[in-house]
Amino acid sequence: MKKLLKCTTQAFLALVLLYPALLAAGTVSLDWSTDKDPVSYLPDEPMIFKVQLLEDGKPLSGKILKWARMGDDSQIEKGEAKSSESQSVEIKTSLAKPGFVHLVIEVFNEGGKTINDTKGNPLQFDGGAGVLPEKLEGFPEPADFDAFWTAQKKRLAEVPLKFTLKEVPSQNPDFVQFDVKVDCAGGKPVSGYLTRPKDSAPKSLQAQVGFMGYGVASANPEYQKGKLVFNINAHGIDNGRDADFYKQLSEGELKGYAFNKEQNSKPETCYFNGMMLRVMRALEFIKAQPEWDEKTLIVTGGSQGGFQALTAAGLDSDVTSCLVFKPWCCDLGGGNLGRIGGWKPEFTQALSYYDPVNHAKRIGSKNVMITSGLGDYICPPSTLSVLYNNIKVPKQITYSQGTTHGYDLPNAQKQILSAK
Numbered sequence: 001m002k003k004l005l006k007c008t009t010q011a012f013l014a015l016v017l018l019y020p021a022l023l024a025a026g027t028v029s030l031d032w033s034t035d036k037d038p039v040s041y042l043p044d045e046p047m048i049f050k051v052q053l054l055e056d057g058k059p060l061s062g063k064i065l066k067w068a069r070m071g072d073d074s075q076i077e078k079g080e081a082k083s084s085e086s087q088s089v090e091i092k093t094s095l096a097k098p099g100f101v102h103l104v105i106e107v108f109n110e111g112g113k114t115i116n117d118t119k120g121n122p123l124q125f126d127g128g129a130g131v132l133p134e135k136l137e138g139f140p141e142p143a144d145f146d147a148f149w150t151a152q153k154k155r156l157a158e159v160p161l162k163f164t165l166k167e168v169p170s171q172n173p174d175f176v177q178f179d180v181k182v183d184c185a186g187g188k189p190v191s192g193y194l195t196r197p198k199d200s201a202p203k204s205l206q207a208q209v210g211f212m213g214y215g216v217a218s219a220n221p222e223y224q225k226g227k228l229v230f231n232i233n234a235h236g237i238d239n240g241r242d243a244d245f246y247k248q249l250s251e252g253e254l255k256g257y258a259f260n261k262e263q264n265s266k267p268e269t270c271y272f273n274g275m276m277l278r279v280m281r282a283l284e285f286i287k288a289q290p291e292w293d294e295k296t297l298i299v300t301g302g303s304q305g306g307f308q309a310l311t312a313a314g315l316d317s318d319v320t321s322c323l324v325f326k327p328w329c330c331d332l333g334g335g336n337l338g339r340i341g342g343w344k345p346e347f348t349q350a351l352s353y354y355d356p357v358n359h360a361k362r363i364g365s366k367n368v369m370i371t372s373g374l375g376d377y378i379c380p381p382s383t384l385s386v387l388y389n390n391i392k393v394p395k396q397i398t399y400s401q402g403t404t405h406g407y408d409l410p411n412a413q414k415q416i417l418s419a420k
Contacts, residue, residue: 026056028115030107030125031088032402037415038374039130039381039399041095047129049091049103053083061085063115064108072099072339072382083107098135099339100382102128102375126375127402133385134417139333139347141358148267148353149315155185156277161284165194168240172223174198179239180230184281186274188236192282193221196228196291205291209282211301211308214328216250230286234304236278259345267350276315276354279308283316296320303328303379303405306370307356310387313368314359322368326376326405330356331383342380357383360390368395373403394420 035048053060061084069077073095081089095101105125107115114122142148163182170177175195182190196205210222210231218239219231233239235254237246258264258271267273283299286292298321299309306327313322328344332355335341345351352358360368368391372384381399388397401413 027118028060028107028123029054029057029117030105030123032105032125032127033413034129034401038128038401038413039100039133039415039417041129041131043096043098043131044094045131047093047095047101049093049127049129050088051091051105051125052088053107059083059085062110064110064112065089065105066108067091067103067105069093069101069103070340071095071101073097074338095131098132100128100130100133100374100380100385102126102340102377102380104375125402126404126407128374128381130374130381130385130399133381134389136339136382136385136389137337138331138355138357138386138390139336139352141355142349142352145353145358152273152277153280153315156280159183159185159281161281161288163190163285168193170195170223171221175223177221180285182281182285184236184278186277188274188278190232190278190282190285191236191239192219192230192232193239194228194230194286194289195221195223197225200228200291202290203293205293206296206298207286207289207292208298208300209286209309209312211279211299211305211312213301213303213305216246216254218246228286228289228291230282232278232282234275234308236274261346261348264345264348264350267353270350270354272351272354275308276311279312280315283312283318287318298323300324302326310356310363310368311354311359313365314356314362317364319363319365322363322365324369325371326373326379327356327370327384327387328379329354330379331386334383334386339382340377340380342383343378357387357390360387361392363391363393365393368393370395370397372397372399373405373408374399374401375403376405378405388417394418 031052033050063083066080107123117123165178165180168177168179178194180192180194184190205228207228212234219233222229222231263269297319299312299319300323301309302325306324307329309324313319332351333347372381396418399415402409
Protein backbone atom coordinates (compact mmCIF):
# COMPACT_ATOMS: atom_id res chain seq x y z
CA MET A 1 0.00 0.00 0.00
CA LYS A 2 2.86 2.35 0.88
CA LYS A 3 4.54 1.55 -2.45
CA LEU A 4 1.33 2.37 -4.35
CA LEU A 5 0.95 5.61 -2.41
CA LYS A 6 4.54 6.54 -3.19
CA CYS A 7 4.00 5.97 -6.93
CA THR A 8 0.79 7.95 -6.88
CA THR A 9 2.49 10.84 -5.06
CA GLN A 10 5.35 10.87 -7.55
CA ALA A 11 2.92 10.97 -10.46
CA PHE A 12 1.03 13.82 -8.81
CA LEU A 13 4.24 15.81 -8.24
CA ALA A 14 5.26 15.24 -11.86
CA LEU A 15 1.89 16.55 -13.03
CA VAL A 16 2.22 19.60 -10.79
CA LEU A 17 5.66 20.35 -12.19
CA LEU A 18 4.37 19.90 -15.76
CA TYR A 19 1.23 21.97 -15.24
CA PRO A 20 2.80 25.40 -15.94
CA ALA A 21 4.20 24.04 -19.20
CA LEU A 22 0.78 22.70 -20.14
CA LEU A 23 -0.69 26.10 -19.52
CA ALA A 24 2.06 27.72 -21.55
CA ALA A 25 1.51 25.52 -24.58
CA GLY A 26 -1.01 27.52 -26.57
CA THR A 27 -2.68 26.93 -29.92
CA VAL A 28 -0.27 27.75 -32.73
CA SER A 29 -1.65 28.80 -36.10
CA LEU A 30 -0.73 30.60 -39.30
CA ASP A 31 -2.41 33.77 -40.53
CA TRP A 32 -1.84 34.68 -44.16
CA SER A 33 -3.10 36.69 -47.08
CA THR A 34 -1.99 38.01 -50.43
CA ASP A 35 -1.52 41.73 -50.95
CA LYS A 36 -4.47 41.75 -53.40
CA ASP A 37 -7.20 39.37 -54.56
CA PRO A 38 -5.39 36.08 -55.14
CA VAL A 39 -6.30 35.52 -58.81
CA SER A 40 -6.09 39.14 -59.94
CA TYR A 41 -2.36 39.41 -60.72
CA LEU A 42 -0.86 40.44 -64.06
CA PRO A 43 2.15 38.87 -65.78
CA ASP A 44 5.40 39.65 -63.93
CA GLU A 45 3.52 41.58 -61.24
CA PRO A 46 4.93 40.88 -57.76
CA MET A 47 2.78 38.49 -55.71
CA ILE A 48 3.25 39.15 -52.02
CA PHE A 49 2.23 36.51 -49.51
CA LYS A 50 2.10 37.84 -45.95
CA VAL A 51 2.43 35.17 -43.28
CA GLN A 52 2.22 35.63 -39.49
CA LEU A 53 2.79 32.83 -36.97
CA LEU A 54 0.39 33.10 -34.02
CA GLU A 55 0.02 31.49 -30.61
CA ASP A 56 -3.43 31.92 -29.10
CA GLY A 57 -3.98 34.69 -31.62
CA LYS A 58 -0.82 36.65 -30.72
CA PRO A 59 2.37 36.88 -32.81
CA LEU A 60 4.90 34.17 -32.00
CA SER A 61 8.58 34.83 -32.74
CA GLY A 62 11.68 32.72 -33.19
CA LYS A 63 10.24 29.86 -35.27
CA ILE A 64 11.49 28.87 -38.70
CA LEU A 65 9.17 29.11 -41.71
CA LYS A 66 10.43 27.07 -44.67
CA TRP A 67 8.70 27.65 -47.97
CA ALA A 68 8.62 26.22 -51.49
CA ARG A 69 7.11 27.84 -54.55
CA MET A 70 6.13 25.81 -57.64
CA GLY A 71 4.19 27.02 -60.64
CA ASP A 72 2.77 26.56 -64.11
CA ASP A 73 6.04 27.99 -65.41
CA SER A 74 7.90 24.90 -64.06
CA GLN A 75 10.05 27.13 -61.86
CA ILE A 76 10.83 26.12 -58.27
CA GLU A 77 11.98 28.49 -55.53
CA LYS A 78 12.73 27.71 -51.90
CA GLY A 79 13.59 29.78 -48.86
CA GLU A 80 13.16 30.23 -45.13
CA ALA A 81 12.57 33.02 -42.66
CA LYS A 82 12.20 33.45 -38.90
CA SER A 83 8.89 34.49 -37.40
CA SER A 84 8.71 37.82 -35.61
CA GLU A 85 6.38 39.54 -33.16
CA SER A 86 6.76 42.88 -34.88
CA GLN A 87 5.99 42.02 -38.50
CA SER A 88 4.74 39.29 -40.78
CA VAL A 89 7.00 37.32 -43.07
CA GLU A 90 6.69 38.39 -46.70
CA ILE A 91 7.32 35.99 -49.55
CA LYS A 92 7.50 37.54 -52.99
CA THR A 93 7.23 35.81 -56.33
CA SER A 94 5.69 36.33 -59.76
CA LEU A 95 4.53 34.52 -62.88
CA ALA A 96 5.26 35.69 -66.40
CA LYS A 97 2.26 34.11 -68.12
CA PRO A 98 -1.36 33.15 -67.37
CA GLY A 99 -1.47 30.40 -64.78
CA PHE A 100 -0.93 29.76 -61.07
CA VAL A 101 1.79 29.52 -58.48
CA HIS A 102 1.58 27.03 -55.62
CA LEU A 103 3.11 28.02 -52.28
CA VAL A 104 3.69 25.62 -49.38
CA ILE A 105 5.00 26.82 -46.00
CA GLU A 106 5.97 24.56 -43.10
CA VAL A 107 6.85 25.63 -39.53
CA PHE A 108 9.74 24.31 -37.43
CA ASN A 109 11.02 25.03 -33.93
CA GLU A 110 14.57 26.06 -33.12
CA GLY A 111 15.65 22.41 -33.01
CA GLY A 112 14.39 21.69 -36.52
CA LYS A 113 11.32 19.72 -35.41
CA THR A 114 8.01 20.39 -37.16
CA ILE A 115 5.36 22.24 -35.20
CA ASN A 116 1.94 20.57 -35.33
CA ASP A 117 -1.55 21.97 -35.46
CA THR A 118 -4.33 21.12 -33.01
CA LYS A 119 -5.01 17.84 -34.82
CA GLY A 120 -1.41 16.68 -34.59
CA ASN A 121 -0.62 17.33 -38.26
CA PRO A 122 2.36 19.44 -39.36
CA LEU A 123 1.35 23.09 -39.33
CA GLN A 124 1.55 24.50 -42.84
CA PHE A 125 0.11 26.90 -45.37
CA ASP A 126 -0.89 25.41 -48.72
CA GLY A 127 -2.20 27.99 -51.16
CA GLY A 128 -1.32 30.11 -54.14
CA ALA A 129 -2.20 32.88 -56.54
CA GLY A 130 -3.08 33.28 -60.19
CA VAL A 131 -2.33 35.41 -63.24
CA LEU A 132 -5.09 36.06 -65.77
CA PRO A 133 -6.90 32.73 -65.28
CA GLU A 134 -9.47 33.86 -67.86
CA LYS A 135 -6.78 33.47 -70.54
CA LEU A 136 -6.15 29.76 -69.93
CA GLU A 137 -7.18 27.40 -72.72
CA GLY A 138 -7.45 23.63 -72.85
CA PHE A 139 -5.87 21.00 -75.07
CA PRO A 140 -7.73 20.68 -78.41
CA GLU A 141 -10.69 18.29 -78.27
CA PRO A 142 -11.12 15.35 -80.69
CA ALA A 143 -12.73 16.26 -84.02
CA ASP A 144 -15.29 13.48 -83.63
CA PHE A 145 -16.18 14.28 -80.00
CA ASP A 146 -19.91 14.73 -80.67
CA ALA A 147 -20.07 11.73 -83.00
CA PHE A 148 -18.50 9.55 -80.32
CA TRP A 149 -21.09 10.53 -77.73
CA THR A 150 -23.93 10.12 -80.20
CA ALA A 151 -22.72 6.55 -80.63
CA GLN A 152 -22.56 6.01 -76.85
CA LYS A 153 -26.11 7.29 -76.42
CA LYS A 154 -27.21 4.87 -79.14
CA ARG A 155 -25.54 2.00 -77.22
CA LEU A 156 -27.39 3.03 -74.10
CA ALA A 157 -30.73 3.29 -75.89
CA GLU A 158 -30.37 -0.34 -76.99
CA VAL A 159 -30.73 -1.39 -73.34
CA PRO A 160 -34.35 -0.89 -72.14
CA LEU A 161 -34.83 1.33 -69.09
CA LYS A 162 -35.63 -1.38 -66.55
CA PHE A 163 -35.11 -0.95 -62.84
CA THR A 164 -35.88 -2.37 -59.41
CA LEU A 165 -36.76 -0.31 -56.35
CA LYS A 166 -36.37 -2.16 -53.08
CA GLU A 167 -37.69 -0.17 -50.14
CA VAL A 168 -35.20 -0.17 -47.26
CA PRO A 169 -35.34 1.44 -43.80
CA SER A 170 -35.03 5.21 -43.93
CA GLN A 171 -32.90 7.15 -41.48
CA ASN A 172 -35.42 9.99 -41.67
CA PRO A 173 -39.03 9.14 -40.69
CA ASP A 174 -40.39 11.78 -43.07
CA PHE A 175 -38.88 10.10 -46.13
CA VAL A 176 -39.08 6.79 -47.93
CA GLN A 177 -35.88 5.22 -49.22
CA PHE A 178 -35.15 2.70 -51.96
CA ASP A 179 -32.11 0.68 -52.94
CA VAL A 180 -32.17 0.99 -56.73
CA LYS A 181 -30.65 -1.00 -59.58
CA VAL A 182 -31.07 0.21 -63.17
CA ASP A 183 -30.11 -1.84 -66.23
CA CYS A 184 -27.38 -0.17 -68.25
CA ALA A 185 -24.98 -0.71 -71.13
CA GLY A 186 -21.34 -1.28 -70.28
CA GLY A 187 -21.68 -4.35 -68.08
CA LYS A 188 -22.70 -2.83 -64.75
CA PRO A 189 -26.06 -1.46 -63.56
CA VAL A 190 -26.65 1.94 -62.04
CA SER A 191 -26.70 1.37 -58.28
CA GLY A 192 -27.81 3.91 -55.70
CA TYR A 193 -30.27 5.13 -53.10
CA LEU A 194 -33.40 7.04 -54.05
CA THR A 195 -35.16 9.11 -51.37
CA ARG A 196 -38.33 11.19 -51.45
CA PRO A 197 -40.66 12.76 -48.91
CA LYS A 198 -43.49 10.48 -47.86
CA ASP A 199 -46.78 10.75 -49.75
CA SER A 200 -45.28 12.92 -52.51
CA ALA A 201 -47.77 13.78 -55.22
CA PRO A 202 -47.01 13.24 -58.92
CA LYS A 203 -44.93 16.04 -60.51
CA SER A 204 -44.39 17.71 -57.13
CA LEU A 205 -40.64 17.31 -56.58
CA GLN A 206 -37.43 18.74 -57.96
CA ALA A 207 -34.90 16.05 -58.91
CA GLN A 208 -31.26 15.81 -57.92
CA VAL A 209 -28.63 13.23 -58.86
CA GLY A 210 -25.49 13.05 -56.73
CA PHE A 211 -22.18 11.43 -57.69
CA MET A 212 -19.29 10.15 -55.57
CA GLY A 213 -15.57 10.85 -55.37
CA TYR A 214 -12.74 8.48 -56.22
CA GLY A 215 -12.80 5.23 -54.27
CA VAL A 216 -14.86 2.12 -53.75
CA ALA A 217 -17.82 2.55 -51.42
CA SER A 218 -21.56 2.37 -51.03
CA ALA A 219 -23.71 5.30 -52.06
CA ASN A 220 -25.17 7.30 -49.18
CA PRO A 221 -28.82 8.33 -48.96
CA GLU A 222 -29.66 12.02 -48.77
CA TYR A 223 -32.88 13.57 -47.54
CA GLN A 224 -33.96 16.95 -48.89
CA LYS A 225 -37.34 18.55 -48.44
CA GLY A 226 -39.13 19.05 -51.75
CA LYS A 227 -36.64 16.88 -53.65
CA LEU A 228 -36.37 13.48 -55.22
CA VAL A 229 -32.69 12.60 -54.61
CA PHE A 230 -30.82 9.78 -56.33
CA ASN A 231 -27.24 9.24 -55.13
CA ILE A 232 -25.31 6.57 -57.00
CA ASN A 233 -21.99 4.86 -56.41
CA ALA A 234 -19.37 5.10 -59.12
CA HIS A 235 -19.09 1.45 -60.07
CA GLY A 236 -22.55 -0.13 -60.22
CA ILE A 237 -21.76 -2.24 -57.15
CA ASP A 238 -24.04 -3.21 -54.27
CA ASN A 239 -24.87 -0.61 -51.64
CA GLY A 240 -25.04 -1.10 -47.89
CA ARG A 241 -22.56 -4.00 -47.69
CA ASP A 242 -19.97 -4.44 -44.91
CA ALA A 243 -16.54 -2.80 -45.03
CA ASP A 244 -14.77 -6.01 -46.09
CA PHE A 245 -16.86 -6.17 -49.27
CA TYR A 246 -15.62 -2.77 -50.45
CA LYS A 247 -12.08 -3.40 -49.24
CA GLN A 248 -11.83 -6.58 -51.29
CA LEU A 249 -13.06 -4.77 -54.39
CA SER A 250 -10.65 -1.85 -53.86
CA GLU A 251 -7.72 -4.24 -53.44
CA GLY A 252 -8.82 -6.50 -56.28
CA GLU A 253 -11.06 -5.85 -59.27
CA LEU A 254 -11.19 -2.07 -58.77
CA LYS A 255 -7.63 -1.46 -57.59
CA GLY A 256 -6.23 1.61 -59.35
CA TYR A 257 -9.25 1.84 -61.63
CA ALA A 258 -9.12 4.39 -64.46
CA PHE A 259 -5.29 4.52 -64.40
CA ASN A 260 -4.64 1.63 -66.80
CA LYS A 261 -2.85 3.22 -69.76
CA GLU A 262 -3.65 0.30 -72.07
CA GLN A 263 -7.37 0.65 -71.33
CA ASN A 264 -7.04 4.40 -71.82
CA SER A 265 -5.59 3.96 -75.31
CA LYS A 266 -9.10 3.74 -76.81
CA PRO A 267 -12.17 5.75 -75.74
CA GLU A 268 -14.41 2.67 -75.86
CA THR A 269 -12.20 0.73 -73.40
CA CYS A 270 -11.56 3.50 -70.86
CA TYR A 271 -12.94 2.72 -67.41
CA PHE A 272 -14.75 6.04 -67.62
CA ASN A 273 -16.86 4.72 -70.50
CA GLY A 274 -19.00 2.49 -68.30
CA MET A 275 -19.07 5.14 -65.59
CA MET A 276 -20.49 7.78 -67.93
CA LEU A 277 -23.03 5.39 -69.43
CA ARG A 278 -24.28 4.91 -65.86
CA VAL A 279 -24.32 8.69 -65.39
CA MET A 280 -26.62 9.12 -68.39
CA ARG A 281 -28.82 6.20 -67.36
CA ALA A 282 -29.16 7.62 -63.81
CA LEU A 283 -30.61 10.80 -65.30
CA GLU A 284 -33.00 8.82 -67.47
CA PHE A 285 -34.13 6.87 -64.41
CA ILE A 286 -34.88 9.89 -62.22
CA LYS A 287 -36.72 11.62 -65.08
CA ALA A 288 -38.93 8.53 -65.35
CA GLN A 289 -40.15 8.89 -61.76
CA PRO A 290 -43.74 10.16 -61.55
CA GLU A 291 -42.87 12.56 -58.68
CA TRP A 292 -40.44 14.62 -60.80
CA ASP A 293 -41.82 18.06 -61.60
CA GLU A 294 -40.29 17.97 -65.11
CA LYS A 295 -38.76 21.39 -64.47
CA THR A 296 -35.75 21.16 -62.15
CA LEU A 297 -32.94 18.64 -62.54
CA ILE A 298 -29.80 19.24 -60.48
CA VAL A 299 -26.50 17.34 -60.74
CA THR A 300 -23.84 17.63 -58.06
CA GLY A 301 -20.67 16.10 -56.68
CA GLY A 302 -17.13 16.68 -55.52
CA SER A 303 -13.85 15.52 -57.08
CA GLN A 304 -14.73 12.45 -59.20
CA GLY A 305 -18.36 13.24 -58.38
CA GLY A 306 -17.89 16.68 -59.90
CA PHE A 307 -16.31 15.08 -62.97
CA GLN A 308 -19.44 12.94 -63.40
CA ALA A 309 -21.82 15.85 -62.74
CA LEU A 310 -20.16 18.03 -65.38
CA THR A 311 -20.35 15.21 -67.91
CA ALA A 312 -24.02 14.73 -67.03
CA ALA A 313 -24.73 18.41 -67.63
CA GLY A 314 -22.92 18.31 -70.96
CA LEU A 315 -24.68 15.19 -72.22
CA ASP A 316 -28.25 15.82 -71.00
CA SER A 317 -29.97 19.06 -71.96
CA ASP A 318 -32.63 18.58 -69.27
CA VAL A 319 -30.11 19.40 -66.51
CA THR A 320 -30.96 22.81 -65.06
CA SER A 321 -28.17 23.27 -62.46
CA CYS A 322 -24.68 21.83 -62.01
CA LEU A 323 -22.96 22.28 -58.65
CA VAL A 324 -19.40 20.90 -58.43
CA PHE A 325 -16.72 21.01 -55.77
CA LYS A 326 -13.06 20.69 -56.81
CA PRO A 327 -13.98 18.52 -59.81
CA TRP A 328 -11.46 15.91 -60.96
CA CYS A 329 -9.93 15.12 -64.35
CA CYS A 330 -10.41 18.57 -65.83
CA ASP A 331 -7.90 19.76 -68.46
CA LEU A 332 -6.38 16.30 -68.84
CA GLY A 333 -4.05 17.52 -71.57
CA GLY A 334 -2.91 20.60 -69.64
CA GLY A 335 0.41 19.00 -68.81
CA ASN A 336 1.20 19.00 -72.53
CA LEU A 337 0.78 22.76 -72.39
CA GLY A 338 3.23 23.16 -69.51
CA ARG A 339 0.78 23.37 -66.61
CA ILE A 340 0.89 21.41 -63.37
CA GLY A 341 -1.43 18.52 -64.09
CA GLY A 342 -2.38 17.29 -60.63
CA TRP A 343 -3.26 13.70 -59.74
CA LYS A 344 -5.02 12.00 -62.62
CA PRO A 345 -4.48 9.35 -65.30
CA GLU A 346 -1.62 9.85 -67.72
CA PHE A 347 -2.94 11.75 -70.71
CA THR A 348 -4.00 9.91 -73.84
CA GLN A 349 -6.02 11.22 -76.77
CA ALA A 350 -8.77 8.74 -75.82
CA LEU A 351 -9.24 10.44 -72.43
CA SER A 352 -10.08 13.70 -74.18
CA TYR A 353 -13.56 12.32 -74.87
CA TYR A 354 -14.15 12.31 -71.09
CA ASP A 355 -12.47 15.59 -70.17
CA PRO A 356 -15.03 17.81 -68.42
CA VAL A 357 -13.56 20.93 -70.05
CA ASN A 358 -14.82 19.58 -73.38
CA HIS A 359 -18.23 18.65 -72.01
CA ALA A 360 -18.38 22.12 -70.43
CA LYS A 361 -18.76 23.75 -73.85
CA ARG A 362 -21.98 21.78 -74.32
CA ILE A 363 -23.62 22.49 -70.96
CA GLY A 364 -26.97 24.18 -71.46
CA SER A 365 -28.16 24.44 -67.85
CA LYS A 366 -29.25 27.65 -66.20
CA ASN A 367 -26.21 27.85 -63.94
CA VAL A 368 -22.94 26.13 -63.08
CA MET A 369 -21.19 26.69 -59.76
CA ILE A 370 -17.59 25.58 -59.16
CA THR A 371 -15.33 25.68 -56.10
CA SER A 372 -11.54 25.58 -56.36
CA GLY A 373 -8.85 25.38 -53.69
CA LEU A 374 -5.74 27.46 -54.36
CA GLY A 375 -3.76 24.80 -52.48
CA ASP A 376 -5.47 21.89 -54.24
CA TYR A 377 -2.98 20.09 -56.44
CA ILE A 378 -5.10 16.99 -56.88
CA CYS A 379 -7.35 19.22 -58.98
CA PRO A 380 -5.20 22.32 -59.59
CA PRO A 381 -6.84 25.74 -59.95
CA SER A 382 -5.52 26.08 -63.49
CA THR A 383 -7.56 23.03 -64.56
CA LEU A 384 -10.73 24.48 -63.07
CA SER A 385 -10.03 27.83 -64.69
CA VAL A 386 -9.99 26.15 -68.11
CA LEU A 387 -13.26 24.46 -67.15
CA TYR A 388 -14.83 27.78 -66.14
CA ASN A 389 -13.62 29.50 -69.31
CA ASN A 390 -15.25 26.86 -71.53
CA ILE A 391 -18.70 27.18 -69.97
CA LYS A 392 -21.08 29.34 -72.03
CA VAL A 393 -24.05 29.53 -69.63
CA PRO A 394 -24.36 31.54 -66.37
CA LYS A 395 -21.50 30.43 -64.16
CA GLN A 396 -19.52 31.12 -60.99
CA ILE A 397 -16.19 29.92 -59.64
CA THR A 398 -14.95 30.49 -56.09
CA TYR A 399 -11.19 30.37 -55.49
CA SER A 400 -10.41 29.68 -51.82
CA GLN A 401 -7.02 30.48 -50.30
CA GLY A 402 -5.31 27.91 -48.07
CA THR A 403 -7.72 25.21 -49.21
CA THR A 404 -6.54 21.81 -50.44
CA HIS A 405 -8.42 18.91 -51.99
CA GLY A 406 -9.29 17.41 -48.63
CA TYR A 407 -9.38 20.53 -46.46
CA ASP A 408 -11.57 23.62 -46.53
CA LEU A 409 -9.99 26.43 -44.56
CA PRO A 410 -12.49 28.21 -42.26
CA ASN A 411 -12.87 31.91 -43.03
CA ALA A 412 -10.53 31.61 -45.99
CA GLN A 413 -9.65 34.54 -48.24
CA LYS A 414 -11.80 34.01 -51.34
CA GLN A 415 -12.21 35.47 -54.78
CA ILE A 416 -15.35 34.85 -56.81
CA LEU A 417 -15.62 35.23 -60.58
CA SER A 418 -18.96 35.03 -62.34
CA ALA A 419 -20.53 35.61 -65.73
CA LYS A 420 -24.03 35.47 -67.18
